[in-house]
Amino acid sequence: MSSYWKIRLLCAVLVAVALVGCHATKPLRRDQDDFRQALLEMETNQIFNNLVRAKRGLPIIHVDYDRISGVVTQTGNAQIGGSYTDIVGGAVTRVLSPSVSGKQDNQLGVTGNPVRDKPEVYVSYLQYLALGDGLVFTTFAPPPGSAHLCTETCDGFYWVPTHRTGDFFKLSMDVMGLRGKLLASPPYFEITLKGVSKVEPGVRVLMQNEKLPLGTQHEMIVELSEPLARNDSGTAAVSIDGFIVPVLFSAAPGIAIGEKTSKLKIDYTYGNDMDSGEIPITPQKFIDGLRGQTVKFYASRFQPEPPKQDVLLGQIRDELNALRFETIRQGNDQGR
Structure with missing residues (x-):
């Protein structure tokens, strides 16, 4: 092959690599943004689902999503197809056709680990449920505009009232990152x-x-x-x-x-x-x-003692009993 076609082939390879490389960053960044949004939804669903399970007296587990990784794999190809003949004394040329192709694969992964050695995470759930109206159960859908979050189960609707939005946000921060003292008390x-x-x-x-x-x-x-x-x-x-x-x-x-x-x-x-x-x-x-x-x-000298864990659990038990009685009452009202 003549130097001319070798140079054209080299240029085609360089163009293929450049075209693939210059488009690598933006798709990966876009994918990471989408994945971050999906991760936030996963965290929201996890916290809300744990609240519902705890309210129903079922065990809960919190998972830490502690690592997100992104990998970009790029391949570039360039080739020339056809035939070329060089005859001394009378050249015969057949035009060769170069082709360029590129491929990029974006992969994002997340690692999740169950939280088993940080009791303050689960105490945060108990403290939120101890608010009394932090998570409401009804056999009917909440009125429009009254629920910050809502999910439907086989027996009714569980929802966070809008006036507890700030408390739910605090719970989210506590279990996702701000893991301070166990059963912390206010300074007053x-x-x-x-x-x-x-x-x-x-x-x-x-x-x-x-x-x-x-x-x-x-x-x-x-x-x-x-x-x-x-x-x-x-x-x-x-x-x-x-x-x-x-x-x-x-x-x-x-x-x-x-x-x-x-x-x-x-x-x-x-x-x-x-x-x-x-x-x-x-x-x-x-x-x-x-x-x-x-x-x-x-x-000047003292701060309130932190609430005892058995007191919080007692409040949760009282809430569960009240929920059962309310479910029975609503069922009786519907049967009339």
């Missing part, structure tokens, strides 16, 4: 202020146009609707008369620090410097505004 106590039972000195009724002097002080004993597990000083933000007021609490007198208490003390000082603990609300308005408020109490 949630308390409801029943009202002020004692004020010293007593609150004086102001005369008309009389202004309360800045720096006026009162010691107030606040009763709690439910006992606080630890008697301690701390802070809480209360909303009164349009103000968000940071309030400094002291430990209840006569009760040892760390003991259970049903009251706390507030050292009230009237003034505008809230950074130093002053309260820009008159005593009577302050007392009236405290009544019935539920606040987050950040204690």
